[in-house]
Amino acid sequence: GAVVSQHPSRVICKSGTSVKIECRSLDFQATTMFWYRQFPKQSLMLMATSNEGSKATYEQGVEKDKFLINHASLTLSTLTVTSAHPEDSSFYICSASKPGKNTEAFFGQGTRLTVV
Amino acid sequence: DAKTTQPPSMDCAEGRAANLPCNHSTISGNEYVYWYRQIHSQGPQYIIHGLKNNETNEMASLIITEDRKSSTLILPHATLRDTAVYYCIVRVAFAYTNAGKSTFGDGTTLTVKP
Numbered sequence: 001g002a003v004v005s006q007h008p009s010r011v012i013c014k015s016g017t018s019v020k021i022e023c024r025s026l027d028f029q030a031t032t033m034f035w036y037r038q039f040p041k042q043s044l045m046l047m048a049t050s051n052e053g054s055k056a057t058y059e060q061g062v063e064k065d066k067f068l069i070n071h072a073s074l075t076l077s078t079l080t081v082t083s084a085h086p087e088d089s090s091f092y093i094c095s096a097s098k099p100g101k102n103t104e105a106f107f108g109q110g111t112r113l114t115v116v
Numbered sequence: 117d118a119k120t121t122q123p124p125s126m127d128c129a130e131g132r133a134a135n136l137p138c139n140h141s142t143i144s145g146n147e148y149v150y151w152y153r154q155i156h157s158q159g160p161q162y163i164i165h166g167l168k169n170n171e172t173n174e175m176a177s178l179i180i181t182e183d184r185k186s187s188t189l190i191l192p193h194a195t196l197r198d199t200a201v202y203y204c205i206v207r208v209a210f211a212y213t214n215a216g217k218s219t220f221g222d223g224t225t226l227t228v229k230p
Contacts, residue, residue: 043221043223046217046218095159095160095218104165105152107160
């Protein structure tokens with residue numbers, strides 16, 4: 001089946017630095033990918049929609065200059081957390097789906113970001 | 117997307133059937149019911165989806181009431197590895213490009229006990 005892969009699965013960074021998370025669709029092309037954030041004991045919250053070849057669309061309350069999204073190819077979207085702070089520590093998850101109507105979403109394994 | 121209501125937690129004995137309910141009383145005619153689960157510290161995993169007919173696959177069965185206002189996910193023989201948070205999501209039949217966009221509620225934490 002379709003697989004969406006994220007890298008890295010876990011990252012620790014210092015406050016003030018930037019971190020890049022990659023999301024790849026391994027056996028299909030994804031013109032659209034989605035980025036979610038999940039804080040401990042909470043549900044997934046949609047952050048943004050990543051569109052291949054165009055600007056990302058951000059959900060209300062998500063700072064576009066802080067969470068930079070690049071979708072330069074049909075199989076890769078990247079999320080860069082800029083000037084990370086401890087409150088950005090979270091579980092970041094991407095998703096995409098294969099061509100077809102009413103298809104299911106495939107999610108990456110997630111990236112655990114810890115900002116110290 | 118229609119709002120869903122799920123019990124926050126449920127227990128199930130290993131080997132028994134796990135029946136997870138979901139209420140979606142405001143569901144529209146063109147909205148599907150999807151179920152995903154999230155095992156601790158992993159990304160969500162698709163389980164099953166349906167419109168109005170009952171559905172079954174190798175993982176589970178989905179029973180949707182005739183009025184479509186509620187549904188039940190059935191894991192026929194729960195194992196310890198089925199311990200996870202189960203999310204019921206209702207959404208319109210997107211073109212595939214938007215299928216990855218979902219509104220997640222709080223889900224049901226299913227604990228399968230030996």
